[in-house]
Amino acid sequence: MDSRIALVLKLVALAGLLAFPAFGSPFYVEMLAKILVLAIFAMSLDLLVGFTGLVSLGHAAFFGVAAYAVALLTPKYDPASLWLALPLSVLGAAAAAFVIGLFVLRTKGIYFIMVTLAFAQMAYYVFHDTALGGGSDGIYLNFKPDASIAGWAPFSLDEPMHLYYFIVFAMVAVFVFLTLVLRSPFGKVLVGIRSNEHRMQSLGYATFRYKLAAFTLAGALAGVAGFLYAVLFGFVTPEYLSWHQSGNVLMMVILGGMGNLAGAVIGAFAFVGLQEFFAGMTKHWQLLMGGVIVLAVLFLPGGIAALPRRLAAAREARRAALPPDAPPPAARKAAAPATPPAPPMIGKMKQGVNHV
Amino acid sequence: MDLVTFLIQILNALQYGLLLFLVASGLTLVFGIMGIINLAHGSFYMVGAYMAFVLTGMTGNLMLTIALGIPLAFAFGALLEWLLFAHLYKRDHLEQVLLTYGLILIFEELRSLAVGDDVHGVAVPALFSASIPLSDTLSYPVYRIVISVVCLLLAGGLWWLMKRTRLGMMIRAGSHDRDMVQSLGIDINLLYRTVFALGVALAALAGMLAAPISSVYPGMGGSVLIISFVIVVIGGIGSVWGALVAALLIGFADTFGKVLLPEFAGLAVYLVMAAVLLWRPEGIFKKG
Numbered sequence: 001m002d003s004r005i006a007l008v009l010k011l012v013a014l015a016g017l018l019a020f021p022a023f024g025s026p027f028y029v030e031m032l033a034k035i036l037v038l039a040i041f042a043m044s045l046d047l048l049v050g051f052t053g054l055v056s057l058g059h060a061a062f063f064g065v066a067a068y069a070v071a072l073l074t075p076k077y078d079p080a081s082l083w084l085a086l087p088l089s090v091l092g093a094a095a096a097a098f099v100i101g102l103f104v105l106r107t108k109g110i111y112f113i114m115v116t117l118a119f120a121q122m123a124y125y126v127f128h129d130t131a132l133g134g135g136s137d138g139i140y141l142n143f144k145p146d147a148s149i150a151g152w153a154p155f156s157l158d159e160p161m162h163l164y165y166f167i168v169f170a171m172v173a174v175f176v177f178l179t180l181v182l183r184s185p186f187g188k189v190l191v192g193i194r195s196n197e198h199r200m201q202s203l204g205y206a207t208f209r210y211k212l213a214a215f216t217l218a219g220a221l222a223g224v225a226g227f228l229y230a231v232l233f234g235f236v237t238p239e240y241l242s243w244h245q246s247g248n249v250l251m252m253v254i255l256g257g258m259g260n261l262a263g264a265v266i267g268a269f270a271f272v273g274l275q276e277f278f279a280g281m282t283k284h285w286q287l288l289m290g291g292v293i294v295l296a297v298l299f300l301p302g303g304i305a306a307l308p309r310r311l312a313a314a315r316e317a318r319r320a321a322l323p324p325d326a327p328p329p330a331a332r333k334a335a336a337p338a339t340p341p342a343p344p345m346i347g348k349m350k351q352g353v354n355h356v
Numbered sequence: 357m358d359l360v361t362f363l364i365q366i367l368n369a370l371q372y373g374l375l376l377f378l379v380a381s382g383l384t385l386v387f388g389i390m391g392i393i394n395l396a397h398g399s400f401y402m403v404g405a406y407m408a409f410v411l412t413g414m415t416g417n418l419m420l421t422i423a424l425g426i427p428l429a430f431a432f433g434a435l436l437e438w439l440l441f442a443h444l445y446k447r448d449h450l451e452q453v454l455l456t457y458g459l460i461l462i463f464e465e466l467r468s469l470a471v472g473d474d475v476h477g478v479a480v481p482a483l484f485s486a487s488i489p490l491s492d493t494l495s496y497p498v499y500r501i502v503i504s505v506v507c508l509l510l511a512g513g514l515w516w517l518m519k520r521t522r523l524g525m526m527i528r529a530g531s532h533d534r535d536m537v538q539s540l541g542i543d544i545n546l547l548y549r550t551v552f553a554l555g556v557a558l559a560a561l562a563g564m565l566a567a568p569i570s571s572v573y574p575g576m577g578g579s580v581l582i583i584s585f586v587i588v589v590i591g592g593i594g595s596v597w598g599a600l601v602a603a604l605l606i607g608f609a610d611t612f613g614k615v616l617l618p619e620f621a622g623l624a625v626y627l628v629m630a631a632v633l634l635w636r637p638e639g640i641f642k643k644g
Contacts, residue, residue: 049450055449055450055453057453103630103633103634104633106633106634106637107589107633107637107638109449110387110391110393110449110593111589111593111637111638111639113393113449113453114393114585114586114588114589115589115629115633117582117585118582118585118586118589118626118629119626119630121582121626122622122623122626122627122630124622125622125623125626126623128622129619129620129621129622129623130619130620131619243578243582247395247457250453250454250457251454251457254450254454284465284468284469286461286462286464286465287461287462287465287466287469289458289461290458290459290460290461290462290465291458291462292458293454293455293457293458293461294440294455294458294459294462296454297444297447297451297454297455297458298440298443298455
């Protein structure tokens with residue numbers, strides 16, 4: 001069945017990730033680590049955009065808050081403890097998301113998009129303008145967090161391989177965690193809000209609280225990504241909170257297919273892949289990236305994510321219009337517009353595209 | 357703060373706020389009337405500023421540049437609407453965000469290819485290069501006052517256009533019910549194209565006017581875009597009057613934030629927005 005194939009594919013992908021350092025050069029291992037961190041970031045945004053129907057254009061704020069938190073928690077001449085720095089960074093991102101959520105969730109639609117962008121910019125200025133964040137140069141992380149517990153060190157993040165596997169573990173953990181969240185009653189309420197918030201309200205759900213919880217959770221998980229990103233590259237800059245960062249992660253979610261966690265991971269791969277591919281061709285790679293985005297919106301209505309659904313729908317329509325004794329082509333054409341029920345996995349994506 | 361400095365800051369705040377109004381008014385009209393969220397609106401400001409730099413290099417005169425630049429920007433806006441934005445009216449906001457985000461990348465790179473990534477200055481027109489002395493040591497540049505006056509005149513003109521002309525009536529009707537307006541025999545596509553081009557021309561004009569005082573630099577569109585979003589949110593989507601009030605509010609918040617709390621200057625604007633959101637989540641002058 002579909003879900004069994006999907007599980008096998010996921011396990012194969014995981015085996016590939018685990019085996020990759022045996023084949024790839026350190027350069028590619030680091031790039032893969034970066035993609036996996038961005039995949040966590042994209043999954044956290046997908047919880048909002050794809051599952052709850054909240055199009056946030058300020059998600060980089062929480063990524064950046066956690067990145068700064070680990071930089072600020074690291075003393076100048078010593079490493080910080082991983083077991084202290086990680087929870088505190090994530091908590092910081094969650095707290096920022098909670099407070100910002102209290103404001104932005106009062107708005108809807110276009111307002112929500114603009115207000116999330118504006119609050120992220122406010123967070124950007126907090127680190128850009130004040131002495132706290134080291135200005136536009138950012139801060140260097142002189143030491144990666146220390147993983148030892150009372151003198152015993154199970155692994156060391158200074159080792160690139162250990163760091164890589166730590167990131168793989170974190171990505172899988174976030175994936176599994178979000179899968180469980182989405183299967184829980186809480187997750188069902190979020191999807192209900194995306195489909196029809198008024199109906200959820202009249203069913204007695206305090207939707208604001210659910211949205212705030214989702215926003216805070218998404219912020220915390222973006223914080224996990226921000227923490228790992230800062231540890232991986234060893235420095236933080238205000239650019240981590242910039243609206244380009246928010247735009248890029250939104251692009252990843254949409255590239256891979258909204259409302260689909262594996263899609264967010266694929267989107268991160270696709271985005272970084274495109275970026276590297278274009279950057280290898282020209283210094284002005286953003287021109288090509290922008291061109292691809294504009295053409296995709298114009299010629300693939302519903303986004304790239306809708307492509308498999310549209311193909312499947314077209315195939316279904318053809319099948320439905322073709323009983324054993326095949327009718328003439330004219331009848332096939334007439335039957336095509338009536339969209340038949342899409343298969344369950346693809347149907348999920350379809351819902352994600354339309355409700356904003 | 358003594359009285360003269362205070363006066364100077366008030367003039368600065370007015371000038372900045374009024375300039376922002378030019379950018380935000382186009383944005384709020386396009387939001388309110390066509391329901392389009394346009395992230396690339398800041399790029400039009402950037403295009404205007406670079407146009408001022410390039411054209412002034414050729415003509416040697418900023419005022420001639422502006423006279424040439426406005427029709428150019430209008431035509432550019434009409435072309436963009438015909439080519440891209442006309443296809444977005446029926447799409448959801450997410451796709452509008454995507455396409456206009458892609459456009460920003462394209463505009464920035466084209467700018468980089470055409471003019472490079474350096475910061476450039478544009479000379480203040482000789483006619484307005486004088487300063488008005490306010491005290492022994494302080495004076496105020498005439499050019500900034502000229503900007504304020506031009507923006508005020510344009511704000512008045514925009515109000516007149518919207519409330520007192522047939523075109524304005526059609527625009528307001530179009531924002532309420534697209535299909536009804538169309539069935540009355542008005543070419544709604546042409547109307548939308550006009551409004552969009554008008555918004556582009558206003559943003560580009562703001563860029564051209566600002567070029568001599570803010571200089572011309574990469575990424576200048578982004579910061580203006582976000583501030584304009586804040587203004588539209590505070591003023592209420594689609595309300596030109598709201599945009600004017602909000603733009604002045606932001607102009608004052610930013611200017612006096614920089615004077616009174618230089619450490620947190622960048623934040624003042626957003627704190628104002630947060631306060632307004634608590635008070636009225638849909639803006640001070642919400643329509644309808």
